Amino acid sequence: MSMLHIVNKSPFERNAMDSCLKHAREGDAILMIEDAAVGAVDGSTIAGDIKAALADKTVYVLGGDLAARGMSEDRIIDGIKVVDYAGFVDLTVENEKTQSWV
Amino acid sequence: MSMLHIVNKSPFERNAMDSCLKHAREGDAILMIEDAAVGAVDGSTIAGDIKAALADKTVYVLGGDLAARGMSEDRIIDGIKVVDYAGFVDLTVENEKTQSWV
Amino acid sequence: MATKKFMYVNRKAPYGTVYALESLEVVLIAAAFEQEVSLAFIDDGVYQIAKGQNTDGIGMKNFSSTYNALGDYEVNKLYVEKESLEERGLTADDLMPIMWEDEDEDWAEKPSVRIVSRAEMADILAEQEVTYSF
Amino acid sequence: MATKKFMYVNRKAPYGTVYALESLEVVLIAAAFEQEVSLAFIDDGVYQIAKGQNTDGIGMKNFSSTYNALGDYEVNKLYVEKESLEERGLTADDLMPIMWEDEDEDWAEKPSVRIVSRAEMADILAEQEVTYSF
Amino acid sequence: MKFTVMVNEGPYQHQSADTALHFVRAALEKGHEIFRVFFYHDGVNNGTRIAVPPKDDRLIQQEWSNLAKEHDLDLVICIAAAQRRGLMDAAESKRQGLDADNIIEGFRISGLGQLIEGGIQSDRTVVFGD
Amino acid sequence: MKFTVMVNEGPYQHQSADTALHFVRAALEKGHEIFRVFFYHDGVNNGTRIAVPPKDDRLIQQEWSNLAKEHDLDLVICIAAAQRRGLMDAAESKRQGLDADNIIEGFRISGLGQLIEGGIQSDRTVVFGD
Numbered sequence: 001m002s003m004l005h006i007v008n009k010s011p012f013e014r015n016a017m018d019s020c021l022k023h024a025r026e027g028d029a030i031l032m033i034e035d036a037a038v039g040a041v042d043g044s045t046i047a048g049d050i051k052a053a054l055a056d057k058t059v060y061v062l063g064g065d066l067a068a069r070g071m072s073e074d075r076i077i078d079g080i081k082v083v084d085y086a087g088f089v090d091l092t093v094e095n096e097k098t099q100s101w102v
Numbered sequence: 103m104s105m106l107h108i109v110n111k112s113p114f115e116r117n118a119m120d121s122c123l124k125h126a127r128e129g130d131a132i133l134m135i136e137d138a139a140v141g142a143v144d145g146s147t148i149a150g151d152i153k154a155a156l157a158d159k160t161v162y163v164l165g166g167d168l169a170a171r172g173m174s175e176d177r178i179i180d181g182i183k184v185v186d187y188a189g190f191v192d193l194t195v196e197n198e199k200t201q202s203w204v
Numbered sequence: 205m206a207t208k209k210f211m212y213v214n215r216k217a218p219y220g221t222v223y224a225l226e227s228l229e230v231v232l233i234a235a236a237f238e239q240e241v242s243l244a245f246i247d248d249g250v251y252q253i254a255k256g257q258n259t260d261g262i263g264m265k266n267f268s269s270t271y272n273a274l275g276d277y278e279v280n281k282l283y284v285e286k287e288s289l290e291e292r293g294l295t296a297d298d299l300m301p302i303m304w305e306d307e308d309e310d311w312a313e314k315p316s317v318r319i320v321s322r323a324e325m326a327d328i329l330a331e332q333e334v335t336y337s338f
Numbered sequence: 339m340a341t342k343k344f345m346y347v348n349r350k351a352p353y354g355t356v357y358a359l360e361s362l363e364v365v366l367i368a369a370a371f372e373q374e375v376s377l378a379f380i381d382d383g384v385y386q387i388a389k390g391q392n393t394d395g396i397g398m399k400n401f402s403s404t405y406n407a408l409g410d411y412e413v414n415k416l417y418v419e420k421e422s423l424e425e426r427g428l429t430a431d432d433l434m435p436i437m438w439e440d441e442d443e444d445w446a447e448k449p450s451v452r453i454v455s456r457a458e459m460a461d462i463l464a465e466q467e468v469t470y471s472f
Numbered sequence: 473m474k475f476t477v478m479v480n481e482g483p484y485q486h487q488s489a490d491t492a493l494h495f496v497r498a499a500l501e502k503g504h505e506i507f508r509v510f511f512y513h514d515g516v517n518n519g520t521r522i523a524v525p526p527k528d529d530r531l532i533q534q535e536w537s538n539l540a541k542e543h544d545l546d547l548v549i550c551i552a553a554a555q556r557r558g559l560m561d562a563a564e565s566k567r568q569g570l571d572a573d574n575i576i577e578g579f580r581i582s583g584l585g586q587l588i589e590g591g592i593q594s595d596r597t598v599v600f601g602d
Numbered sequence: 603m604k605f606t607v608m609v610n611e612g613p614y615q616h617q618s619a620d621t622a623l624h625f626v627r628a629a630l631e632k633g634h635e636i637f638r639v640f641f642y643h644d645g646v647n648n649g650t651r652i653a654v655p656p657k658d659d660r661l662i663q664q665e666w667s668n669l670a671k672e673h674d675l676d677l678v679i680c681i682a683a684a685q686r687r688g689l690m691d692a693a694e695s696k697r698q699g700l701d702a703d704n705i706i707e708g709f710r711i712s713g714l715g716q717l718i719e720g721g722i723q724s725d726r727t728v729v730f731g732d
Contacts, residue, residue, distance in 0.1 A: 034488070075427075137248070140248070174256065190625060210588075237592065262624070342722055355487065373722065399528060470721075
């Protein structure tokens, strides 16, 4: 029974991503949308936390939100998967429940 | 030419207080209103940053906002001054300009 | 109707935004649907049930007493995260003594607030079927 | 009318909220008032002038090219905080090459973006007379 | 699969309303059922018909309305949240003794029970907020 | 001293509107002049007349309106922000070919220049936002 965690706030501005990472469990999925998409970029102060999460969770970013903020897919952290809105819907189907970290 | 910095976001939720503290200068005033009022309470993870700011800045908290969140004045950090809305207005007069860290 | 596990996740301080108040309005309505209802107070959400709230100075309605009424609606699982309290310089003593009466034990008064660790909170969140976030 | 120093402080990413767009709308109007105008890009505000923004995937208007037009309105002081870039894994190369033409030097093209340290930014903020935050 | 979607922010100010629209469209395209979209908090502001955004911008409120018509969606605005913020349909406006209403076609105003019912009846509930 | 106040959030959702009201009242009580209150972003939603909050709650939109009447305040709603969000006065509603308006007495709709003018003319500009 895995959970899809949806984060829409920049990890540099708010504590939502941090709180999500602290509460997500092994096998869960984390999807970064809207301003949270910038958290997918490698080399930032929070990249280490995301990499640690990748050890036992899957991490996704909404490609449209990443591109809107000028970040190309070749600079995101290794292992993060890019999805579109259709992929977002699929994630809510594949995981039995969702939690939004608003 | 001192600046009144107005912070209205909880320092535990957002980076506004942190950013304010990093940009405020000697002699400036910092006023915590709305959800930021909880930052005045001693013993928290950010109390150290506020105490450091008190070394060369004055720090105020809006009493009504502190009380609304169940925090009594006897537990705030030594040196923080409590003001009401009239005191808030006075602070905007005493300092030549204001910056809101929204 | 089917019975599901509903979770209300509260992560924001009261009064600065309307979320705490309007979350509570949902919980009160939800009680009529006879579902399994839990509330989680994480991060700044812990201030929502801080005791001694006094809104005279800001001209807003003090709705904190409504949490005391939740027991009457059979909403008695209020999980509060210990680490969230500690990071804010708070302890369990800073929270309202929200109680409920256990019909099965001759209406004995029992605390609705349950302080749990972050790891326990993660497990509780994982058990839910429908999670509303405010 | 008197001339004052106006500062527009941008601390939020574009598109997630409307602040970046509506801040830019104020700056464009303000230009007509012939005041001294500066913009500060601090914290997530640096994403507002990131190059290569493409909003096709989210169905919103890409307004980033508007920053290139600011020079025509004599708005050419765009201060970007170095530490804010670094914390986000960004460098000056990630920003749009926003330019203005200097009338006094035979319309020579000059960069509007000025990367400054946090300490310098604090000094710049302190010099202002009217500060709008978005 | 059956979805209930909750929208907690108004149009334009936050991207939540846009994302919710895209999510609902994508779910419908995949053949899923949208049991209900529930608008709460400032989300109620998605339901006004008297907005006129710039010509080169998206028309969020109108897009919800069009989508509702096209797919027979149930778009529900919370009455308590709507009353605080000034979203009214003709009946509610009259009941309150007001002289205007502003709800757009395709939305209806109802109670919070509609949200809970959505949670019970749907396979998935997805929240879009601030 | 002369103040211009900027309000960037709607009523109820964020406390900013409440704080701005208290600030303006306190400034007036101290004998200061409020040159203008400018409502931008979701702040425009403070100016609706068709809100009916619960009886035991404050009436933010009405309180602005009353304060304006009492102190002859200049409450200005940004037209661009208002158009996106559905705040209309009778003239603008007619001009846009709409069938309703919702602005409350005491507010007027105008351009962003009013904000800048406020910044120039006032001794202090104070921003209340999210």
